[in-house]
Amino acid sequence: MNFPEGTVSVHLANRLARIEFYHPASNSFPTALLDALKTAIDDLSKNPQVTTVILQSQGEGAFCAGASFDELLSITDTDAGAAFFSGFAGVVNAMRKSKQIFIGRIHGKAVGGGVGLAAACDYCFATAQSAIKLSELAIGIGPFVIEPAVSKKIGKNAFTALSLAAHEWKSAAWAFQHGLYDEVCENAEELDQKVAAFAQRVSEYNPEALVEMKQIFWEGTEHWDSLLSARAAISGKLVLSDFTKAALSQFKKK
Template identity: 30%
Template sequence: MYETLEITREGGVATLWMNRPDVHNAFNEQLIAELTVACRALDADDSVRVVVLAGRGKSFSAGADLNWMRRAADASVEENLHDARKLAGMLRTLAEMQKPTIARVHGAALGGGMGLASACDICIASEGAVFATSEVKFGIIPSAISPYVIRAIGSRQAHRYFQTAERISAARAADLGLAHEAVPADQLDATVQGVVTALLQGGPRSQAAAKDLIRAVADRPVSDEVVEDTARRIATLRATPEAKEGLAAFLDKRPAAWVPAKQ
């Protein structure tokens, strides 16, 4: 079904592998289009609880494919706008998935690769991973990825890294808030699995509601409108079957219905 992606499944976890290892999983039109389609399909699949985004080969993603960039340099403004909208749409699709998303980052996560890591809910990086918003070195800007990178590291840090294009180590990425953890390479998969296990304990509808809550509340002052909105959100959720099951499971000292059975 996909030429630039591979999807593996284990239980309720789908791992979305970018599969262009010969070019370090760099973006081109096809990878952008296939990521968009795959994210939508996985988000609509009730059997999927968690989506892990990863890269085959030596890197997570090295950003834009050089051949794609060469074509863009010769294209018209309208043609470039069309491509930019596709990239921006893919990142938004990933960022707004209802399912929890984890970026499993190793090797290079440059330009758009850093954007992908930022667009995921959670980022776990190998200690050898390297991030950068490298666009200014090519005379462009990290425009499509900027909402997600700024959300992750803040505008103050973005002022530095958007202009310097400095390489950011995994440890520094963790300090900045871009990566939630930076771990030894041989512990990367185990750490991702630990986060997956924790996510599978939560109710899927409440997790989707939690993501929507963050989007509604983040960076807003505590106003009457925000207080009322948050009150209505919890009141609405308390009446759902999922919330009733969660409370019943807690009182009965048993796993909730959505928790996978132990193997």
């Protein structure tokens, strides 16, 4: 799928699928791209032949810079704000409800919603360059929508530290230590080798066993449809504040 705002592509090979997204602004997400990613995940979920999905982005820079600042600045009412942040909620919920195992290929830095995508994966590979940051408080909002997924992975205390240090990058080693990343590779070449080998191995497991395990991985999240929707409404309200508008304008000037 190609859009003026970027692309989402899906590649199939037997039981294994690869979803790749791209946006010229450091793989950030406007609404159309979030909707396309959710559609790709939902479509794959209907394919009983696929048991394993690799989630990755294009390029050698950032894995994902989170929300599109241009679109955040264009929001003029709470309904539009809630709708935008519901895009991230939809992707996280689609990943957790999918019967397929999601493996993250995190090749570079992840910010905000990018951290949420990594957290929504069932297993994550990263490189030593894959630092993370939750910068939302620095622009007057907060990582409300992705918090459940991130806290599920790294725990509430680490989430608190990460969200309050909104101007600070946490290293890939920190993310590994706290459970966001399962393996950290030295470079992209090693990353690709390990992702490919691991995904192939997982895809060859008993499909019925994988479905049952996926349910266990995400036990206790059945209420997330309503929870993430409510969280999106909070962000949708805060994005209209004078603080946030001014902060976003300053970030764009950098």
